[in-house]
Amino acid sequence: MITALVVDDELHAREEMQALLEQTNVIEVIGSCSNGIDALKAINTLRPQVLFLDIQMPVISGFELLNMVHQDIMPHVVFVTAYDQYSLQAFEEKTLDYLLKPVDSERLAKTITKLSRTIVEKSEPVYQAEQIHRIPCSFGNRIKLTPLAEVEFVSTDGGGVQINTKDSTCFTEVTLKVLEERTPFLRCHKQFLINLDGVNEIILLDAGRAKIKTHSGKLIPVSRHFLKRIKKKILL
Amino acid sequence: MDLLTFSLHNIFALLQQMSVFLVIAYLFTKSLFFRSFHINTLRWRQLLFLYFVFSIFSILGTYFGLPINDAIANTRAIGAVLAGIIGGPVLGVAVGLTAGIHRFSLGGFTASACGLSTCAEGLVGGLVHIYLIRSYQQHRLLSPTVAFFTTFVAEILQMAIILLVAKPFSASYALVKVIALPMILANSTGAAIFVSIIRDQRRMYDELSVTFSAKALKMAEQTVAILGHGFNRKTARDVAQVIHQETGVGAVAITDKKHVLAFVGDGNDHHHVGHKVSSTQTLKAIRENRIVYADGGKNKWRCNLSENCPLGSVLCVPLRLDDELIGTINLFEPKNKLFLVTNKTLGEGIAKLLSDQILYSHYIEQKNLLTVAELKLIQAQINPHFLFNALNTIIAISRKDAGRSRDLLMHLSNFFRKNLKRTGTISTLKEELNHVNSYLIIEKARFEDKLQLEIDCDPELLHLKLPIFTLQPIVENAIKHGISTLLGPGLIRLSAKKDQGLVHISIEDNGGAFEKQSQKGLGMNIVEKRIKNLCGDDHNLHISCIPGQQTVITLTIPEQGCKER
Numbered sequence: 001m002i003t004a005l006v007v008d009d010e011l012h013a014r015e016e017m018q019a020l021l022e023q024t025n026v027i028e029v030i031g032s033c034s035n036g037i038d039a040l041k042a043i044n045t046l047r048p049q050v051l052f053l054d055i056q057m058p059v060i061s062g063f064e065l066l067n068m069v070h071q072d073i074m075p076h077v078v079f080v081t082a083y084d085q086y087s088l089q090a091f092e093e094k095t096l097d098y099l100l101k102p103v104d105s106e107r108l109a110k111t112i113t114k115l116s117r118t119i120v121e122k123s124e125p126v127y128q129a130e131q132i133h134r135i136p137c138s139f140g141n142r143i144k145l146t147p148l149a150e151v152e153f154v155s156t157d158g159g160g161v162q163i164n165t166k167d168s169t170c171f172t173e174v175t176l177k178v179l180e181e182r183t184p185f186l187r188c189h190k191q192f193l194i195n196l197d198g199v200n201e202i203i204l205l206d207a208g209r210a211k212i213k214t215h216s217g218k219l220i221p222v223s224r225h226f227l228k229r230i231k232k233k234i235l236l
Numbered sequence: 237m238d239l240l241t242f243s244l245h246n247i248f249a250l251l252q253q254m255s256v257f258l259v260i261a262y263l264f265t266k267s268l269f270f271r272s273f274h275i276n277t278l279r280w281r282q283l284l285f286l287y288f289v290f291s292i293f294s295i296l297g298t299y300f301g302l303p304i305n306d307a308i309a310n311t312r313a314i315g316a317v318l319a320g321i322i323g324g325p326v327l328g329v330a331v332g333l334t335a336g337i338h339r340f341s342l343g344g345f346t347a348s349a350c351g352l353s354t355c356a357e358g359l360v361g362g363l364v365h366i367y368l369i370r371s372y373q374q375h376r377l378l379s380p381t382v383a384f385f386t387t388f389v390a391e392i393l394q395m396a397i398i399l400l401v402a403k404p405f406s407a408s409y410a411l412v413k414v415i416a417l418p419m420i421l422a423n424s425t426g427a428a429i430f431v432s433i434i435r436d437q438r439r440m441y442d443e444l445s446v447t448f449s450a451k452a453l454k455m456a457e458q459t460v461a462i463l464g465h466g467f468n469r470k471t472a473r474d475v476a477q478v479i480h481q482e483t484g485v486g487a488v489a490i491t492d493k494k495h496v497l498a499f500v501g502d503g504n505d506h507h508h509v510g511h512k513v514s515s516t517q518t519l520k521a522i523r524e525n526r527i528v529y530a531d532g533g534k535n536k537w538r539c540n541l542s543e544n545c546p547l548g549s550v551l552c553v554p555l556r557l558d559d560e561l562i563g564t565i566n567l568f569e570p571k572n573k574l575f576l577v578t579n580k581t582l583g584e585g586i587a588k589l590l591s592d593q594i595l596y597s598h599y600i601e602q603k604n605l606l607t608v609a610e611l612k613l614i615q616a617q618i619n620p621h622f623l624f625n626a627l628n629t630i631i632a633i634s635r636k637d638a639g640r641s642r643d644l645l646m647h648l649s650n651f652f653r654k655n656l657k658r659t660g661t662i663s664t665l666k667e668e669l670n671h672v673n674s675y676l677i678i679e680k681a682r683f684e685d686k687l688q689l690e691i692d693c694d695p696e697l698l699h700l701k702l703p704i705f706t707l708q709p710i711v712e713n714a715i716k717h718g719i720s721t722l723l724g725p726g727l728i729r730l731s732a733k734k735d736q737g738l739v740h741i742s743i744e745d746n747g748g749a750f751e752k753q754s755q756k757g758l759g760m761n762i763v764e765k766r767i768k769n770l771c772g773d774d775h776n777l778h779i780s781c782i783p784g785q786q787t788v789i790t791l792t793i794p795e796q797g798c799k800e801r
Contacts, residue, residue, distance in 0.1 A: 009686075010625065010629065010682050011684045011686075012628070012629045012633055012684070013628055015632050016631060016635070019632075035723050037723075056720070058720060058721045082620070082623075082625045082628060083620045100624070102627050102628040103628075141724075
């Protein structure tokens with residue numbers, strides 16, 4: 001069985017997709033999500049092999065979602081959309097396949113065949129991810145897209161990834177690794193990414209370690225290993 | 237000779253020379269200059285001209301004078317006084333001085349007295365001019381009564397000056413006794429008649445231009461209404477009739493580039509609508525895109541269709557649309573009638589006017605076409621996203637609830653039929669709500685618990701007339717750009733309320749995403765344009781947006797509804 005995650009903001013659309021997939025007897029739907037943020041969380045935790053993904057969704061679109069998934073856990077992607085205003089052929093090469101709603105089960109069968117072959121051949125899904133410009137961030141039950149410029153640093157304490165702005169902190173499902181790769185933020189510590197634009201001063205300590213003071217006065221540790229790189233970057 | 241007969245003789249002699257004057261005055265009023273001058277706005281060039289004219293009058297007055305006792309009984313005063321009244325003190329004194337110096341040069345015992353008094357008379361005229369202007373009585377500058385009494389006073393002044401200045405007093409006294417009465421009367425009467433000639437001529441011109449303007453305006457008024465329906469055979473005939481009636485010319489023809497669109501008047505027995513243009517002059521006007529005129533004198537108009545055509549002269553004026561010739565307008569006069577210059581001017585003016593009107597109606601037509609095309613566009617622009625998502629939703633629901641999916645298909649069908657079938661420009665709120673309702677029911681099925689609908693319309697307003705397709709694009713916008721961007725529950729609230737003669741229809745969503753759209757978008761723009769077009773310019777579409785919380789679109793429509801245009 002191939003594990004799949006269905007992502008669509010419409011309830012009936014999710015249910016229909018799920019029903020169609022279950023009829024194939026090849027796919028096991030391990031989850032369904034109504035938005036990109038929930039989907040990111042599910043991808044990170046459930047590690048589905050394939051994603052049946054709607055494109056037009058609130059807050060973050062299907063494309064944006066893929067930019068936030070790390071290459072190591074990137075599932076195969078099948079776009080499911082009502083209308084190819086995005087001229088999906090252009091994405092065909094990037095993704096495994098695309099389906100038009102309402103989904104025809106015979107057409108779906110072809111997708112499954114292609115999918116099965118790909119999985120048997122063990123070819124890795126390759127999605128040409130783009131840079132992230134806004135990070136989805138939750139405050140309680142609200143979700144906000146935080147522009148990179150507002151971020152001072154990103155931290156993790158094992159429990160989750162925190163986006164720290166000048167005057168607030170929020171949680172994101174995007175991993176530190178993804179943020180390191182797809183934003184200009186620099187790694188300064190195993191658990192920290194720093195936005196160089198948010199640096200006020202770098203305080204050098206003994207044993208090649210340092211601390212960074214942000215504009216809002218917070219102190220971030222810098223480990224020896226990353227200090228050199230940061231110094232190089234700011235031409236010290 | 238006894239004094240009385242001498243005086244009478246003098247009066248007649250003076251009146252005789254005055255007649256010569258009046259002939260000159262009459263000729264002056266026929267001059268081109270006279271037609272162009274306005275007494276209230278004299279420029280220095282015109283003043284200079286007046287100076288010469290009145291100086292010559294004044295000097296001639298001296299020459300035609302009657303020598304009496306080494307002095308001259310004359311009508312010199314008329315020129316100076318009138319120059320003063322018409323042109324002001326400077327002109328009056330200038331003319332008086334010129335004529336005075338001339339009189340002085342002729343000598344005699346009253347030479348200096350007469351020279352001086354002529355200046356004084358010019359000044360008197362000038363003072364009257366100032367008085368009339370200051371007391372806002374400009375219209376009396378050309379009053380014969382004013383001219384009479386001013387000259388009367390001026391002449392008395394002259395007599396006084398002669399008595400005071402001319403030496404010896406006995407001689408001057410004797411002279412004044414003889415000439416005073418005839419000169420005072422002759423000059424005053426002469427001035428009054430002179431002014432009345434000027435005034436009558438002006439009045440004639442004014443009346444002529446008033447009738448002319450009235451005619452032109454009447455024609456403009458009538459043709460505007462006609463050409464509002466476009467430029468075709470029917471409107472051409474109506475316009476030709478109006479022109480024929482108003483100008484009184486023999487016949488009027490309107491053509492396009494090749495054919496006769498209308499022919500009204502003499503010769504309509506053989507000049508038929510729909511025929512190819514046959515008139516040599518008209519063809520020339522079309523070919524060369526200019527006015528062609530055959531005055532019926534040396535340059536005759538000859539009918540190419542019939543020997544017995546009564547028409548003999550023509551004015552062909554091109555009708556243009558943006559500089560491009562689209563036809564001609566032809567004014568004919570019969571062989572036995574002169575082509576009036578006023579009709580020629582009028583004809584040229586009409587053609588210009590009609591060209592403008594055709595251009596305007598063309599523009600309006602284009603504008604209407606555009607709106608119709610745009611409307612078709614919104615109708616056709618049923619978002620394919622909506623269609624396929626709706627179908628997908630219905631398919632999903634049919635698995636679980638066949639009855640509901642059937643209902644939804646009926647709504648989808650209703651929505652599409654309404655989109656395709658609705659014609660005209662005006663609809664009622666009830667119809668609009670019905671259309672929107674089908675749409676909303678389908679969207680509600682798509683989003684299920686994520687979408688909540690509240691509709692609150694005053695039932696009295698259901699028959700309110702408003703532009704067709706007003707609500708649907710706005711509701712669609714609220715869902716597409718508002719609700720569908722929300723992670724949480726969405727709310728659409730539609731309400732219609734009366735308030736002080738206005739109806740406010742508002743569509744509210746809790747997306748608050750409008751600020752992200754920098755412009756209103758095609759759909760909204762068309763809705764607003766149509767409201768302004770059909771409900772009046774002061775009614776519109778208002779957008780208020782609290783980012784992240786709420787967008788409210790409010791339409792304001794007059795309580796009595798909007799009208800088909």
